[in-house]
Amino acid sequence: MLRTVTLAAAAAMGLAGTAMAAETEVQITDYDFPYEGPFGAFDEMQLQRGLQVYTEICAACHGLQYVSYRTLSDEGGPNLPEDQVRAYAAQFETFDEELDDFRPATPADKFPQSALPEAPDLSLMAKSRAGFHGPYGSGMNQLFKGMGGPEYIASLLTGYEEAPACAPEDFPGYYNVAFGTGGYPEECIDEHGHHEVPGSWISMPPPLLGDDVVYEDGHETSIEEEAKDVTAFMMWTAEPKMMARKQAGFTGVLFLGLLAVLLYLTNKRVWHRVKHGQRDE
Structure with missing residues (x-):
C-alpha cells in the first residue's frame, strides 16, 4: 500500500548540489511485518534471512556495535544453535586490549562498528527513523501505525529509480523516491518553488540488486523480499x-x-x- 508523506527537506548527506524548497514528498510503502500488532511475533526464518543479507551485503559498510553475537541464539530472535553462533562470530575479528592485538570474535563479543565513517550504525536504525508523520491518506497516523521506521528503511532500500528527465545527467547521487533529505536539482523545481518529483538524491548507491543472495530455505530473493528480511532483522536488533x-x-x-x-x-x-x-x- 503506497502512501505519500510530506516531510521537511534539509540539505544533505554529503551530496553536492542544492537541497531546496520547504517540503519534499516521499513515497513510503506500508509493509505488513509479522511482528506488528499486539499479538505479532518475529518470524525466526525471516530474521535468519535478514542476518544473511546484512552479513553478505550490509556489513561491508555498516556496523551493529550495540549487538552481541550471543543474542543470535535467543528465543524470539534468529534462534541460531550455539555452535552456529560460535562459527558465525569467528568470521569476524575484534581488538583485544589484553592481547593488544586482533583475535577471532567469540559469542561474548559485539558486532564490529561501521567500516566507513559516513556509514551509520544499524543497531538502532529501525527505531531512530520515522516513516509516518501525522495524518495522511485515510487519516491513519503515528497513533495507529507507529513511527514507521521499518517501513521507511524497506521503502528506502526499494525506492531507487531512474533519475527523472528534469535532472541533469551529472547531478551527484542516486535518485530515491523514499529519501526526502538529500540533494535536489534546481531544474526539478517549478516556478512556485515546488518539487516536481518525489524524493531526492542520496549518496548511497543501491545496496540490493535482487537475486544477490541465495537463501537456504529457497525463499524468494527479489529486492523487495530482501529489503523486508533485512529490515525485520534490523527491527529485532533495535527491539530484541x-x-x-x-x-x-x-x-x-x-x-x-x-x-x-x-x-x-x-x-x-x-x-x-x-x-x-x-x-x-
Whole structure:
C-alpha cells in the first residue's frame, strides 16, 4: 500500500548540489511485518534471512556495535544453535586490549562498528527513523501505525529509480523516491518553488540488486523480499525483547481485567444491603 508523506527537506548527506524548497514528498510503502500488532511475533526464518543479507551485503559498510553475537541464539530472535553462533562470530575479528592485538570474535563479543565513517550504525536504525508523520491518506497516523521506521528503511532500500528527465545527467547521487533529505536539482523545481518529483538524491548507491543472495530455505530473493528480511532483522536488533514485552503486557492486561471484575463484585456485595435499604437486626 503506497502512501505519500510530506516531510521537511534539509540539505544533505554529503551530496553536492542544492537541497531546496520547504517540503519534499516521499513515497513510503506500508509493509505488513509479522511482528506488528499486539499479538505479532518475529518470524525466526525471516530474521535468519535478514542476518544473511546484512552479513553478505550490509556489513561491508555498516556496523551493529550495540549487538552481541550471543543474542543470535535467543528465543524470539534468529534462534541460531550455539555452535552456529560460535562459527558465525569467528568470521569476524575484534581488538583485544589484553592481547593488544586482533583475535577471532567469540559469542561474548559485539558486532564490529561501521567500516566507513559516513556509514551509520544499524543497531538502532529501525527505531531512530520515522516513516509516518501525522495524518495522511485515510487519516491513519503515528497513533495507529507507529513511527514507521521499518517501513521507511524497506521503502528506502526499494525506492531507487531512474533519475527523472528534469535532472541533469551529472547531478551527484542516486535518485530515491523514499529519501526526502538529500540533494535536489534546481531544474526539478517549478516556478512556485515546488518539487516536481518525489524524493531526492542520496549518496548511497543501491545496496540490493535482487537475486544477490541465495537463501537456504529457497525463499524468494527479489529486492523487495530482501529489503523486508533485512529490515525485520534490523527491527529485532533495535527491539530484541519485543516479544517478552508483549507477553508481559498481555499478562498485565489479563491481571488488571481480573482485578477489575473482583473489585466490581466486591463493591456490589458490600453496598448491596445499603442500596436496598436493608438493616442489620
